[in-house]
Amino acid sequence: MREFSADYLRRTREGMWDDTRQALCGLSLEDRERVLDVGCGTGELSRVLVEETPAETTVIGCDVDTTLLARASESVPVVAGDARRLPFPDDSFDLIVCQALLINLPDPAAAVAEFARVSSDLVAAIEPDNSAVTIRSSVEGEPALASRARDAYLDGVDTDVALGASARDAFESADLSVCGSARYDHDRSIEPPYDAAAVRSARRKASGAGLAEDRTTLLEGELTPEGYDDLRADWREMGRTVIAQMGERDYRRTETVPFYVTVGRVDD
Numbered sequence: 634m635r636e637f638s639a640d641y642l643r644r645t646r647e648g649m650w651d652d653t654r655q656a657l658c659g660l661s662l663e664d665r666e667r668v669l670d671v672g673c674g675t676g677e678l679s680r681v682l683v684e685e686t687p688a689e690t691t692v693i694g695c696d697v698d699t700t701l702l703a704r705a706s707e708s709v710p711v712v713a714g715d716a717r718r719l720p721f722p723d724d725s726f727d728l729i730v731c732q733a734l735l736i737n738l739p740d741p742a743a744a745v746a747e748f749a750r751v752s753s754d755l756v757a758a759i760e761p762d763n764s765a766v767t768i769r770s771s772v773e774g775e776p777a778l779a780s781r782a783r784d785a786y787l788d789g790v791d792t793d794v795a796l797g798a799s800a801r802d803a804f805e806s807a808d809l810s811v812c813g814s815a816r817y818d819h820d821r822s823i824e825p826p827y828d829a830a831a832v833r834s835a836r837r838k839a840s841g842a843g844l845a846e847d848r849t850t851l852l853e854g855e856l857t858p859e860g861y862d863d864l865r866a867d868w869r870e871m872g873r874t875v876i877a878q879m880g881e882r883d884y885r886r887t888e889t890v891p892f893y894v895t896v897g898r899v900d901d
Contacts, residue, residue, distance in 0.1 A: 654685060656817035659896045660728060660757050667726040668692045671716050671748065672734035676705030678759070682730070683709060693726075695719065716744045724753040732759040733892075735803060736794045742806035749807055749899050756809055757896045759817075762797035763787065770886040772874050778867055785864065786847060788854030797893040809897030817892045825882040835879055838872025841865045 662668075662685040670679045673694030682692045694711040696702050702711045714720040716734060729748040735741040735758055748756045764787060768776040787794060796803070801811045823831045837843050844851070844865045851861055878884035 654681065656759075656815045656892070656894045657681075657685065659813035659815060659894065660730065660755065662686045662728075665690050665728050668728045668730065669719075669721070669726045669751065670694045670709075671719070671729060671731040671744075672696055672737075673705050673709075673711070674698075674701045676708045676711075678730070678732045679705055679709045717747055719747055719751050721751045723750055725751050727754040728752065728757065729755070730757040730759070733761060734758070735760050735800060736763070736796045737792055739792055741793070741796060741800070741803040745803045745809065745897075746807035749809055749897075752899050755896060755898055756804070757894060758800050758804075759892055759894050760797040760800050761819075761890050761892050762795050763890070764795035765798075765891050767889045768886065771878060771884055772871060772886075774867075775871055775875070775886065778864075778871050782844065782851075782864060782868065785851050785854060785856045785860075789850040789852065789856070791853070797891060800893055800895040801897075804895060804897040807897075808900065810900055811895065812898050813894075813896040815894045817894060819890045819892055820887055821890070822885075822887045824885045825879075827879055827884075832879070835872060835875045835884075839869055839876055840872070841869045844868055 662682065665686050666689075668682050668686060668690060670676075670682060670692065673679050673696050676694050679692055679694040686692060692709050694702065694705040694709045695714045695716075696705065696711070697713065697715050699713050702713060705711050712720060716731070716738065717740075729752040731744075731748070735744060738744050745756060745758070763783070766783060768779045770776055801814060804811050823834070844861075848861060851864075852858065856864070875884055
């Protein structure tokens with residue numbers, strides 16, 4: 634299972650549920666008594682679940698990374714545990730939910746089966762389809778270059794990071810009855826005035842730091858070392874253009890990540 638820093642989770646999940654929570658309507662949150670957020674990370678979704686459930690509902694966060702749990706514990710009770718071996722008895726909760734977790738597991742169906750063991754009613758997964766990410770940018774070559782880097786990354790990663798739209802397969806393999814699936818597009822935008830996170834992102838592009846961190850994964854696929862060097866050179870040039878446009882307050886970028894909320898019911 635891949636591990637992520639608190640900063641990475643903040644950057645990728647920030648604002649995800651600020652605009653709309655309609656995609657969560659299939660979870661019947663108003664009727665829940667005990668909810669478990671598996672792979673809760675720093676607790677972004679856990680906080681939403683607390684806000685959307687009745688005051689008497691218990692929401693618990695669970696993650697294998699105790700460093701991330703320390704942040705999540707500021708909002709909800711937390712328990713350290715592996716998604717594939719949850720430290721709870723059968724039927725401990727009436728809703729188990731995860732966000733961007735199954736895409737990082739080698740056997741998503743096995744994890745969903747474990748969720749079903751611990752749930753007495755519903756299991757829900759909020760998972761992206763990273764193969765369908767789109768980018769609009771004021772830098773002309775950025776969308777095509779981002780697609781080139783993303784395709785190379787998807788080719789090298791060893792889990793199904795495009796699982797979102799097909800998550801129902803994991804549910805059906807775990808003998809859950811799929812009772813709903815909804816798409817939610819998460820937009821992450823950069824526009825003036827630029828905050829500190831946007832400036833850091835531009836600098837990472839100009840230095841090629843992000844690609845350098847992913848180099849091992851990128852080279853696990855068909856990308857050659859020479860191809861990687863070419864990609865990183867083009868990426869850094871693009872980053873310098875981004876910084877130049879930011880200096881003129883002209884840079885604008887919107888990344889759209891499609892998420893799918895799949896809900897399954899535990900059969901009696």
